[in-house]
Every structure is written in C-alpha cells, then in structure tokens.
Amino acid sequence: MPDNSNYFPLISEHSLFDAAILANGDYPTHAIPQTILHRTHPLVCCDGAGSEAISRGLMPTAIIGDGDSCPNDVKSAYAHLFHQVEEQDDNDLTKATRYTLERLLSTAHKAKIAYLATTGKREDHTLGNIALMVRYYRQYHIIPTLITDYGNFTIAQDTSLFETHPRQQISIFNLSCSSLSGEGLRWPPYPFQEYWQGTLNEALGDQVTIHANGLYMIFRNW
Amino acid sequence: MPDNSNYFPLISEHSLFDAAILANGDYPTHAIPQTILHRTHPLVCCDGAGSEAISRGLMPTAIIGDGDSCPNDVKSAYAHLFHQVEEQDDNDLTKATRYTLERLLSTAHKAKIAYLATTGKREDHTLGNIALMVRYYRQYHIIPTLITDYGNFTIAQDTSLFETHPRQQISIFNLSCSSLSGEGLRWPPYPFQEYWQGTLNEALGDQVTIHANGLYMIFRNW
Numbered sequence: 001m002p003d004n005s006n007y008f009p010l011i012s013e014h015s016l017f018d019a020a021i022l023a024n025g026d027y028p029t030h031a032i033p034q035t036i037l038h039r040t041h042p043l044v045c046c047d048g049a050g051s052e053a054i055s056r057g058l059m060p061t062a063i064i065g066d067g068d069s070c071p072n073d074v075k076s077a078y079a080h081l082f083h084q085v086e087e088q089d090d091n092d093l094t095k096a097t098r099y100t101l102e103r104l105l106s107t108a109h110k111a112k113i114a115y116l117a118t119t120g121k122r123e124d125h126t127l128g129n130i131a132l133m134v135r136y137y138r139q140y141h142i143i144p145t146l147i148t149d150y151g152n153f154t155i156a157q158d159t160s161l162f163e164t165h166p167r168q169q170i171s172i173f174n175l176s177c178s179s180l181s182g183e184g185l186r187w188p189p190y191p192f193q194e195y196w197q198g199t200l201n202e203a204l205g206d207q208v209t210i211h212a213n214g215l216y217m218i219f220r221n222w
Numbered sequence: 223m224p225d226n227s228n229y230f231p232l233i234s235e236h237s238l239f240d241a242a243i244l245a246n247g248d249y250p251t252h253a254i255p256q257t258i259l260h261r262t263h264p265l266v267c268c269d270g271a272g273s274e275a276i277s278r279g280l281m282p283t284a285i286i287g288d289g290d291s292c293p294n295d296v297k298s299a300y301a302h303l304f305h306q307v308e309e310q311d312d313n314d315l316t317k318a319t320r321y322t323l324e325r326l327l328s329t330a331h332k333a334k335i336a337y338l339a340t341t342g343k344r345e346d347h348t349l350g351n352i353a354l355m356v357r358y359y360r361q362y363h364i365i366p367t368l369i370t371d372y373g374n375f376t377i378a379q380d381t382s383l384f385e386t387h388p389r390q391q392i393s394i395f396n397l398s399c400s401s402l403s404g405e406g407l408r409w410p411p412y413p414f415q416e417y418w419q420g421t422l423n424e425a426l427g428d429q430v431t432i433h434a435n436g437l438y439m440i441f442r443n444w
Contacts, residue, residue, distance in 0.1 A: 124393035124441035131417035171346035195353035
C-alpha cells in the first residue's frame with residue numbers, strides 16, 4: 001500500500017473533506033455532491049453561489065466577493081458572511097481557496113478540499129476551473145477533488161492507487177509525465193500527448209494502479 | 223485583412239458550414255446552435271444522437287454507429303442511415319468526422335465543420351472532445367467550430383483576426399505558442415503556460431487580433 005497521499009479511495013456520500021468550496025457553475029443535482037455539500041464544514045462560496053446555497057438551506061461559513069451578484073435582501077441579512085479579497089489577478093475560485101487556507105484551516109498542507117459547481121455553463125470556465133485544480137495542487141499543496149454530477153477529478157503524481165468498481169469509466173489526463181503505465185485498466189495507458197488519448201478507459205476490478213513520473217489527472221464516473 | 227483562413231467572423235444563426243456533426247452531449251437549447259443544426263447539410267450524427275435528432279424533426283444524412291444505443295423502431299425504420307465505421311481506436315466523434323470528410327464532402331481540405339452537443343454531461347468527454355478539435359485541425363486540415371449553448375471554440379494559428387462585439391467575453395487557450403500577444407482585449411494576453419491564465423478576458427470593440435507563433439484556441443461567448 002503506497003503512503004496515504006498516493007491512495008485515492010472511491011468518492012462517495014461518506015467521503016470526508018477538510019473544506020468544501022462552491023462555485024458558480026451548475027448547482028449539483030446528484031446525491032453524492034449534494035450530500036458532500038451538506039456535510040462538509042467549512043463551506044466557502046464564490047459570490048453568487050452564496051445566495052444560491054442559502055436559498056437551498058445551507059449556511060455558508062464565508063462568501064467570497066462583494067455581493068454584487070447577490071439579491072439585496074440576502075446581502076444585507078448575511079452581510080457578516082461576505083469577505084472581499086482584493087486580488088485583481090485571481091478569480092473567485094482562487095480567492096475562495098486562499099481564504100479557506102489562510103483563515104479557516106489550522107493547517108493548509110495537504111488539506112483535502114472538495115470543489116463543487118465548478119463545471120456546467122460556460123465551457124471556458126470549466127476548462128479554466130479544471131486547470132486551476134492543478135495549480136492548487138502544485139502551488140498550495142492541497143489535495144483537490146473536483147466533484148460534479150457525473151463523477152470526480154483528482155490530481156495525482158508518480159505511482160498512485162485508485163479504488164474503483166468493476167467497469168467504472170475512467171479517463172487519464174497526462175499533465176507532465178514522460179513515463180506512464182498502469183494496471184487494472186481495460187486499455188493500457190501510455191504517456192499520452194493529447195487529452196483525448198486517455199479518455200474512455202474502464203476499470204477491470206476494484207483498483208487501478210498508475211505508474212508515472214509526474215503529474216496526471218484522473219476522472220472516475222459515479 | 224489577413225487571408226480568409228485567419229479571419230474568424232462572429233458565429234451566428236447565419237453562419238455557413240460545410241457540414242454539421244451532432245454528438246451525444248447535451249442537446250442544444252440555444253437558438254444559434256439549434257438554427258445551425260437545422261440549416262446545415264450534411265448532418266452526421268454519432269450513434270444515439272441520431273434518434274435524438276430524428277425525434278426532434280431533423281433528418282440526419284448519416285448516423286455513425288451500430289444503432290445499439292437507438293430504440294429498435296428507429297433502428298429499423300432508418301436502417302439505411304446507419305453506417306458502421308470499424309476503427310477500434312477512434313471514438314464516434316472521430317468516426318463521424320472521417321466519414322464526413324471521406325464520403326460526403328467533395329473536398330476535405332479546410333472544410334468548415336460545426337460540432338454540436340459535444341459538451342455537457344461527463345466532463346472527461348468534454349475535455350476529450352475539445353482536444354479532438356485540435357487533432358482534426360492538425361490532422362485533417364479542417365476548420366472545426368465547437369458550438370455550445372454558451373458560445374463557441376475555434377482553433378487558430380499565428381496572426382488571426384476575430385470579429386467580436388464590445389464587452390464580449392473571450393478566453394484564449396495557448397496550445398503551442400512561445401510568443402503570443404494581442405490587440406483589442408481588456409487584458410493583454412501573453413504566452414500562457416496554463417489554461418486558466420487565458421480565461422475571462424473581454425473584447426474592447428468589434429475585433430480582436432492575436433499575434434502568435436503557433437496554435438491556440440479561442441472561446442467567444444454569445
């Protein structure tokens with residue numbers, strides 16, 4: 001068994017995270033992201049997602065933004081939750097991540113953070129948000145999991161073990177590996193040069209091992 | 223004015239394409255992709271998207287696949303439309319593209335092809351499909367436009383001119399440029415190393431020029 005940071009159990013309603021961050025994409029409708037959203041504390045929302053969360057019975061720990069995208073009644077009733085982070089160069093997802101790490105977690109190192117509602121709507125945002133997971137992994141040394149209605153993305157490196165169920169759909173996105181191979185997959189992975197090359201693979205049993213010499217991203221569907 | 227292949231007018235209901243390919247993602251709800259879908263001939267559908275198109279009053283030119291994902295009544299009534307392309311290594315979108323180029327267009331070179339319903343649902347498919355646009359541009363020498371409910375992606379290279387409207391949201395994804403700059407944008411682009419760095423830009427007026435020495439992808443919202 002590799003050390004803990006290279007083992008990725010299945011994500012489920014019971015998965016535990018150190019924090020959840022809710023963005024402005026499609027609000028989750030699947031039971032797994034919805035349950036994680038309701039169970040995880042602290043919950044930090046990107047601006048407009050704050051009023052969305054409140055309207056659905058959640059109580060955000062903090063809402064990052066000036067509230068310009070929130071209705072006035074929400075903005076005044078929950079004024080104490082709003083925090084402006086002045087960084088012209090970063091978007092709300094990064095501001096929310098920095099706030100969470102700097103103000104809400106006792107140790108930021110290797111914090112497990114669930115990212116929700118980061119996809120859907122504009123596809124350039126989806127691409128950007130997925131790419132930001134890689135940035136946070138590298139720059140903030142956290143373990144981000146991007147959770148959607150269809151599955152989840154995790155960032156991993158070197159040799160890692162992924163819990164799966166038989167026939168689970170898996171896609172592997174090579175980020176920086178010149179060497180990449182694996183076990184437990186229907187089609188043997190290789191050091192993919194393009195994102196489309198590693199999609200549409202399938203787990204054979206209850207675990208997949210990836211051997212690599214750099215960073216890669218794994219998508220497992222539900 | 224650069225030569226025709228380096229000029230990208232706004233995509234609208236009136237845009238003309240040599241062919242349209244319909245995939246299995248979210249069926250379009252926005253007027254622009256819906257109109258393009260209804261006006262463009264030939265229309266080639268990926269397997270299950272064929273019965274979806276028929277149920278919405280469209281008549282596909284061809285449906286690529288074995289019909290396994292189509293209801294039996296559709297499969298038998300429209301049996302003449304189904305074409306199996308035997309290529310284990312390629313997915314339906316690539317099979318549909320090859321069929322279109324080899325069988326339906328008099329010249330494949332620089333064919334303008336609209337790709338619809340390639341996003342939504344599983345995000346690993348979205349990433350893969352967007353990456354395939356780059357493959358088709360490079361390998362098949364076509365001009366692909368990936369059209370969604372939120373905007374469109376185009377692949378371009380070197381110096382190119384993009385028609386815009388003032389305050390239109392634009393994202394630039396650098397694929398292979400070591401030099402990249404531009405005019406007409408709110409924030410000056412640079413040779414981005416990561417996908418998130420080029421998102422959330424904005425056109426100042428009615429055109430944006432990108433100067434670069436390689437390939438890049440542009441997203442313009444509606």
